[in-house]
Amino acid sequence: MAGIRAAQKEKTRRALIQAAMNQLSAEHGYASLSLREVTREAGIAPTSFYRHFQNxxxxxxxxxxxxxxxxxxxxxxxxxxxxxxxxxxxxxxxxxxxxxxxxxxxxxxxxxxxxxxxxxxxxxxxxxxxxxxxxxxxxxxxxxxxxxxxxxxxxxxxxxxxxxxxxxxxxxxxxxxxxxxxxxxxxxxxxxxxxxxxxxxxxxxxx
Amino acid sequence: MAGIRAAQKEKTRRALIQAAMNQLSAEHGYASLSLREVTREAGIAPTSFYRHFQNxxxxxxxxxxxxxxxxxxxxxxxxxxxxxxxxxxxxxxxxxxxxxxxxxxxxxxxxxxxxxxxxxxxxxxxxxxxxxxxxxxxxxxxxxxxxxxxxxxxxxxxxxxxxxxxxxxxxxxxxxxxxxxxxxxxxxxxxxxxxxxxxxxxxxxxx
DNA sequence: TATGTCAGTGAACGCGTGTTCACGCAATTC
DNA sequence: GAATTGCGTGAACACGCGTTCACTGACATA
The missing domain is CATH 1.10.357.10 (Tetracycline Repressor, domain 2)
Structure with a gap:
């Protein structure tokens, strides 16, 4: 009941958001941002992405x-x-x-x-x-x-x-x-x- | 010397430009426009693209x-x-x-x-x-x-x-x-x- | 008429992609 | 303590992509 699980999930979610932010730059916009790139930067498996976002x-x-x-x-x-x-x-x-x-x-x-x-x-x-x-x-x-x-x-x-x-x-x-x-x-x-x-x-x- | 060759080339070039224009819409911008899509729309082979544009x-x-x-x-x-x-x-x-x-x-x-x-x-x-x-x-x-x-x-x-x-x-x-x-x-x-x-x-x- | 040029071609390549699936394993629930 | 839930995983898939290459055949040149 400590919610240590929920906390971990939120942490990973933040990592994904932060990873996406980090990849954004003048040369590389959101449009050309791939799921695999983001998960790579966040340090998780590509498939895990779907645990946090549908798309x-x-x-x-x-x-x-x-x-x-x-x-x-x-x-x-x-x-x-x-x-x-x-x-x-x-x-x-x-x-x-x-x-x-x-x-x-x-x-x-x-x-x-x-x-x-x-x-x-x-x-x-x-x-x-x-x-x-x-x-x-x-x-x-x-x-x-x-x-x-x-x-x-x-x-x-x-x-x-x-x-x-x-x-x-x-x-x-x-x-x-x-x-x-x-x-x-x-x-x-x-x-x-x-x-x-x-x-x-x-x-x-x-x- | 009639330049019928050059005329053909220009025509194809225009076709490529027009094809690209046609593909642009609210849902599908230039960034997500692929070489193959454009040549498909223009009705030429993908490889022919390079005869007209480098990139x-x-x-x-x-x-x-x-x-x-x-x-x-x-x-x-x-x-x-x-x-x-x-x-x-x-x-x-x-x-x-x-x-x-x-x-x-x-x-x-x-x-x-x-x-x-x-x-x-x-x-x-x-x-x-x-x-x-x-x-x-x-x-x-x-x-x-x-x-x-x-x-x-x-x-x-x-x-x-x-x-x-x-x-x-x-x-x-x-x-x-x-x-x-x-x-x-x-x-x-x-x-x-x-x-x-x-x-x-x-x-x-x-x- | 013989020779050269060059726009257009089709097969083939390696690559990165989104998405699926069954599975492991720790946190949670009962 | 046993059963369940659910996050994270790695293998595998089919797909579209950009780019290369050797080749064809119509046009241009001389």
Whole structure:
């Protein structure tokens, strides 16, 4: 009843997930990841894989879930730090870019599967991104009193810009990353100003 | 000397390219495209492939080039729309979205290889996108008298938003596409307003 | 007309793959 | 202590793959 068996199973499961992560790189994506490779890296027999996942697809979806979770936790954390003052935009974008730089494999996975060849994967990633966008929109409504619709539009635009820039970060050198960061911050501010102008515009049209 | 031989070769080459295009779909991307599949679809022996391309990679880069070509045609088409007058933003974004809807395979290829596992591919796609951005920035400088730097920032943001929305179009139904189109138009206008506000801001800061 | 070139071919190769199966053996249950 | 459960295993399978090779036959050249 000690559950030593269940613990062993979980350990092996983690080993499989970690092995898959380790194999992901710029040259070798999830698509070209084989069951045998993963089990080899994890140090177990190929057949044992099926004790933990039905498919490579199931493993992949687990990876996507883990990636999305990590990203969201990080950003929530960064938003809390903002409450203390300082530039919201700068802090958030910087945090995001750091995440990308430090979790290359995960972000690359999300990015690739966003436009990958499995519908289920695409939906899973899209869900994560939408989750992301919704949190930002909520923030804009609550803290900056934007009307719901405009907040959604603005949040969607910002997320699109930031994720796209994040993708470019993957291939960029240190200096290029810095430049990309500054550009992205400037662009998010442009969007914010545009949303502000749009709000003012809508107000004066109403009266 | 009639070159009937060269003509035949070119014809087969085109058949290979076309065969590869045909095999590309939402479920079956370039990465999971095999030499044998392509030659089967093209109706030639697997070994004949090597008379035309050294690698699958070489074929792939050819496909990307074709995609880039199509994209540039799109730009020209877009410019013609603008010349007719009317809303520049609406016309341009609509044209782009129509392109995506009508050239699903090509756009999906560009999208996937933008974050794919071959550096050469990524660079090739990036070059095409940069061309796109530069073209838009030039327009903003010439027609709307934006300073170079702000125009570049704005163009980059717009391209990121539009390409990202284009990616979502691939999986969207007709109604969703319409909604996505309107959202994107609104977002591009927000960016334009934000850039305008930024320009004004910079001016008043100078004086 | 004789000679050379070269796109297309079919057989054959070795390789890595996903998946099946029956089995061993330790943890668990009764 | 006996019976059961279930994770991990190694052998075996059929399959599709990229690539090689020597060869054919229509076109090109001179």
């Amino acid at each position: 490579m697809e199931e493993l992949g979806l687990t990876l996507v879930d883990e990636g999305g979770l990590a990203l969201r936790q990080l950003l929530r954390q960064s938003r809390q730090q903002i409450a203390k003052g300082g530039s919201i935009v700068r802090a958030s974008v910087t945090t995001f870019m750091e995440f990308v730089a430090n979790n290359t494999a995960i972000f690359r996975l999300l990015l690739q599967e966003k436009s990958g060849n499995s519908k289920e994967f695409r939906l899973a990633v899209q869900r994560e991104v939408e989750h992301f966008t919704a949190e930002l929109a909520d923030y804009l409504v609550a803290e900056q009193q934007f009307p719901r619709e405009l907040a959604a539009l603005q949040a969607d635009a910002i997320v699109r810009i930031v994720f796209s820039a994040g993708a470019d970060v993957l291939d960029a050198s240190g200096a290029e990353r810095q430049e990309l960061l500054e550009m992205t911050i400037a662009q998010v501010r442009i969007v914010a100003r545009g949303a502000e102008a749009t709000r003012t515009l809508a107000r004066s049209a109403k009266s | 699958m990679e070489e074929l792939g880069l050819t496909l990307v080039d074709e995609g880039g070509l199509a994209l540039r045609q799109l730009l020209r088409q877009s410019r013609q729309q603008i010349a007719k007058g009317g809303s520049i933003v609406r016309a341009s974004v609509t044209t782009f979205m129509e392109f995506v809807a009508n050239n699903t395979a090509i756009f999906r290829l560009l999208l996937q290889e933008k974050s794919g596992n071959s550096k050469e591919f990524r660079l090739a796609v990036q070059r095409e996108v940069e061309h796109f951005t530069a073209e838009l920035a030039d327009y903003l400088v010439a027609e709307q008298q934006f300073p170079r730097e702000l125009a570049a920032l704005q163009a980059d943001a717009i391209v990121r938003i539009v390409f990202s929305a284009g990616a979502d179009v691939l999986d969207a139904s007709g109604a969703e596409r319409q909604e996505l189109l309107e959202m994107t138009i609104a977002q591009v206008r927000i960016v334009a307003r934000g850039a305008e506000a930024t320009r004004t801001l910079a001016r008043s800061a100078k004086s």
